[in-house]
């Protein structure tokens with residue numbers, strides 16, 4: 001059943017082309033890659049690649065309740081599926097489905113980036129750019145995200161005949177496609193993954209896992225408890241009802257009634273003034289407190305600025321500082337931009353600036369330090385476009401100043417407030433620079449360290 005495609009004596013009729021072939025291994029790799037692309041498009045078809053009488057790759061036709069997921073796991077590995085989130089988004093006339101890798105799954109090379117348009121693999125600048133911008137806010141340095149995304153679009157809106165191999169396409173409206181892809185990925189990545197795993201229906205918290213965990217959740221986020229109800233309850237004998245949200249000026253999200261709904265667990269200690277340690281049903285959670293809080297403040301500033309302007313809070317006593325002529329000039333020319341950013345900085349004397357108001361979210365930071373770094377950044381840009389073009393960099397700088405500093409001693413209540421805010425904040429699994437904000441160390445990992453149960 002099916003077709004067998006046999007390639008031999010390629011370029012027999014045009015021997016000149018043969019000179020351009022590379023080594024057998026290289027050419028074979030190209031062939032496998034070509035078949036891989038087809039395999040990802042058609043999970044219902046089985047593929048087998050033979051080379052010199054040897055079976056190189058084989059993917060059986062995928063059945064079961066999610067053949068697409070099965071084929072992705074077969075071709076790209078279980079890791080790809082475990083470390084990615086589902087995408088299903090309708091943006092205008094474009095539907096985008098598939099999977100987008102979480103930032104942690106990013107690689108040094110762009111070798112797991114697949115786009116399909118109406119079932120055919122394509123390489124396209126618009127699509128690649130849309131994906132890159134969707135990851136901009138959560139990816140560290142030059143890391144390459146992984147994804148397999150399938151676009152469905154009215155064939156009349158895309159020209160597939162722009163390249164002899166049909167690997168390139170031209171969209172009638174590139175913008176709508178760019179937007180659809182970008183939003184599809186952004187939405188899929190935005191939800192904090194600690195929160196997602198806590199959904200009661202998906203993850204029974206204190207019940208032993210009945211079946212294997214859902215394959216589309218990140219392994220670190222499986223909160224299906226391996227320990228029983230009694231065990232878990234015994235861990236927290238004196239649970240307090242309602243830790244007050246004390247951390248800086250950011251109000252905590254509404255707290256659930258019982259802590260079993262807390263994916264990031266209950267704070268137990270602070271380590272070296274840098275890390276917060278917490279205990280959840282899986283074991284130990286380690287949080288980089290500055291990085292995590294920085295993201296919370298950043299997201300808050302972003303949403304305030306989306307609204308119109310950042311809410312500012314006047315200082316009871318203006319903070320004055322000796323300023324350079326450049327700083328004074330920037331404060332004057334950029335007064336309107338500064339206002340939008342929730343800052344009021346006015347000349348006090350020809351050589352002195354006064355900070356009169358700061359964003360409410362950053363009220364506990366050092367106003368002078370904040371003013372200086374924002375002025376320095378504004379000086380590099382054209383004042384009229386800075387809020388549009390450099391908005392996120394600016395807010396990121398401000399968030400760094402407003403976030404809790406290393407070596408600041410936190411109370412347990414403050415630590416718990418931080419954990420709850422993380423669970424409620426979009427993109428909180430990565431800091432503003434794309435580094436992770438928290439890690440799970442499971443009891444199994446710990447048992448391994450102590451050779452327990454061997």
Ligand SMILES: [Zn+2]
Nearest residue numbers: 290294400401
């Ligand atoms: Zn920082």
